[in-house]
Amino acid sequence: MTTIVGILCKDGVVLSSDRRASKGFFIGSKITQKILRIDDSLAVAIAGQVSDAEYLVNAVRAERALVTLQRGYPLTVKETTKLISNVAYQGMKSYQPYFAEFIVAGVDATSPHVYVTDMSGSVSAENFVSSGSGSPIAYGVLESNYKENMTIEQARILGTNAVQAAMERDPGSGDGIDVVAIASALLIKEVKVA
Amino acid sequence: MESQQLGRMPYFYGPEGALVQVDFALEAVNRGSTTIGIRTDEYAILASQLKPTRALVDPAEKIYQIDEHLGATGAGYIGDVMKLIQELRLQAQKHRLTFDSPVDVKTASEELSSYLHQYTLYAVRPLGASIIIAGRDPLGLQMYQVDPSGTYFRGSGFAIGSGSERSLEVIQRGYKPNMPLEELVNLGTTAIKTVTQDESQIEFGLVSNTTSRFEKLTSPIPTVR
Secondary structure: OOOEEEEEEOOEEEEEEEOOEEEOOEEEEOOOOOEEEEEOOEEEEEEEOHHHHHHHHHHHHHHHHHHHHHHOOOOOHHHHHHHHHHHHHHHHHOOOOOOEEEEEEEEOOOOEEEEEEOOOOOEEEOOEEEEOOOHHHHHHHHHHHOOOOOOHHHHHHHHHHHHHHHHHHOOOOOOOEEEEEEEHHHHHHHHOOO | OHHHHOOOOOOOEOOOOOEHHHHHHHHHHHOOOOEEEEEOOOEEEEEEEOOOOOOOOOOOOOEEEEEOOEEEEEEEOHHHHHHHHHHHHHHHHHHHHHHOOOOOHHHHHHHHHHHHHHOOOOOOOOOOEEEEEEEEEOOEEEEEEEOOOOOEEEOOEEEEOOOHHHHHHHHHHHOOOOOOHHHHHHHHHHHHHHHHOOOOOEEEEEEEOOOOOEEEOOOOOOOOO
């Protein structure tokens, strides 16, 4: 269930999601947060089993903090995604998969990035991406309206529209939209290494 | 051995609080071949004396490629040096598999440091080798020295092996942060020749800020003969 969307912009990244948590044909929650903050420069949108997804995100948040302290500069967005995918891959191979998909979006020393990783452990960099039961509908909106080098404001509207369209026809998605934007300009000085 | 006379096991603290085994390991490093590292704004070089061997025997390699952006050299028991080099190479590849990125110099040095530290805790022989690591990462050009105790230093000038104190003095006197490559290599050569005072060969490794690659400068061992 769920609809989540990630969009790469020229000045940052945008994540959007619905707020519905389903328990089969029952709506378990109408105020679920599906976009999780890792730190000021990185957020993860989750789809699938909430417990599996939150467990991995918490583990990666801790690992990211440890690595930043130990080497003196933070993990890149790609490195962070790889940490999630390593565990997901091991899960799949040991027949105890993590039933979740992750859109990892953030800004590192070089630029903004959007990555997606799934329960098989594959990692891919994307300009825009959607996941969850509403994603086929969201992709309809994204495919016809995404342009390269969008601003955060343009991507915010596109992300909202994509999730809105999915909520209209996908029974697994609904109950309002959350949007998170991470702007390079606010961070790049802070994140940039000496 | 003094500690045995006092009825102590040699791998515990001595009466003065010194880890006697570790002190002996450091002493073994001081008998090794003279080995230096110098880091300037643009370059970091590693240099090591190749001990002359018997006729028909090639001298052992002393400058080691760890990864594309990372190199190392060492002094002490060559077998122990090789073991530590293998550990560094292993950690560099593990980092690539885990993070899909090259390991940073500090992390590589810390991995080696904690590996060496294990040998100071148990009834084993601490490795008799110090290592100098040079490389380029997102923080810039970096150089570290790691000792048998597990201690590591970050810096711009290191010397280990026999005569290392005099060798380091030469480096300290001649060091300029903006010296050109030729002058830098000359300083490294002088630092080693002052101590060795013979015609033994020197092997060089270089990592530059612009290329971000570590490479051995010349191979004194011909590959075809």
